[in-house]
Amino acid sequence: MIVLNDVSKTFDTPSGPLQAIVSASLEIEKSDIYGIIGFSGAGKSTLLRTINLLEKPDKGTVLLEGDDLTQLPRQQLLKKRMKTAMVFQHFNLLTNRTVFNNVSLPLEISGYPKKQRKERILECLEIVDLLDKVNEYPTKLSGGQKQRVAIARALANNPKVLLCDEPTSAVDPQTKESILYYLKQINEKLGITIVIVTHEMNVVKSICHKVAVMEKGTIVEKFHMNDKSYKPLTNISKILLGESNPVIESEVVYV
């Protein structure tokens, strides 16, 4: 489904070049919920953003269903992006559009037939149980509701992949639980592949099938969450697989 091959990305910063990703390779299969975890600054968001080429890698290839995105002409890349929707930490909803019209935006962009838009928008809002907020503006919504609108918006164009960049980091623990619930539902019922970047162990524990751990721009390990024979290398993976039991465990959310 998604194959990152030896991807590298360096940013020019005022204090010199910064290697955000160092030859990362990753394979994500259809219907996976794939977690990318690491401390802030580890390069996980940058890595996620190479999957839809919002961040163009300096080196390496990004294969999406066999097509190398780094080689695609812009028009075709835009078409691909319509099928790889994104959910953000800070929701990024349009403040001057109602909930309904926010979900409408990707359909307008993709040229979805006008007559069927309304139906599709309501379908998506129903999935995240927001049919009662159709005509509200985002300012009137809570953080969790905003993120659910963002999820509905991401679903609008029937994407094959959902790229989630810290989707639960700006909401309270209870809301977090509900957001993860919806993501899990979407994965199970619609078969959408989900890639989720997070720094929270409990997010990975509660929904991810597979996980990659990043440190300083490098993927240091990859494993299946249910692989009992796997010997964890890093502190993060030890905690994830339950070998050590630090304070962080106390706020683990199970869905």
Next chain:
Amino acid sequence: MFDNIISVLPEIQIAFGETLYMLVITVGFAVLLGLPLGTILYYSRPGSVIKAPILNALLNGIVNLIRSFPFLILMVAIIPITRLIVGTSIGTTAATVPMVIGAVPYFARFVEQSLLEVNRGIIEAAESMGANHFQIIWKVLFSEARSGIASSITIITVSFLSYSAVAGMVGGGGIGDFAIRYGYYRYQMDVMIFTIVIIIIFVQILQFTGNYFVRKLDKRL
């Protein structure tokens, strides 16, 4: 006691009409040309959506150049251009040429500023949906910045009402020119005060209307 005023009322009417004429043309062109110019300025800024440093530097230079001119000097300096465009350098229409030239870069800066206030994440969201540049500008940037742009239109309208008085220098007419001719040159204090009151009321109406639209367009509150 209102003799002076009554006798000049017809002239005030004409002058006010000239002012409206100058304002409509100036603000119309400022929006028509300044909106795209400001959008390109924003879009091509370093670290913004597209990489076009040369274009950006060039447009920035031109905008700064025109904005450096004190309006009175701009008006005199471009007389040859004015003559080229409207065939004469005297009169109300001639006065609109320097006004438009002054207003376009002024408004473009306002537009650029309003667009800078749009949350970068929202643009990124649109990019992630596969939006092309036209869609990003039209559906996202202008939609999110619309109240800022409406407020900028109000500001330039009021500013250029004031500049239109300077237009009297080239026989541009208008209410400001009228106030100078009667109130100042002929020492008719009552006419001066009356004219100023008209201008004050006009500015209040402009500002009130502008604020109304800004509130209507802004859904953040």
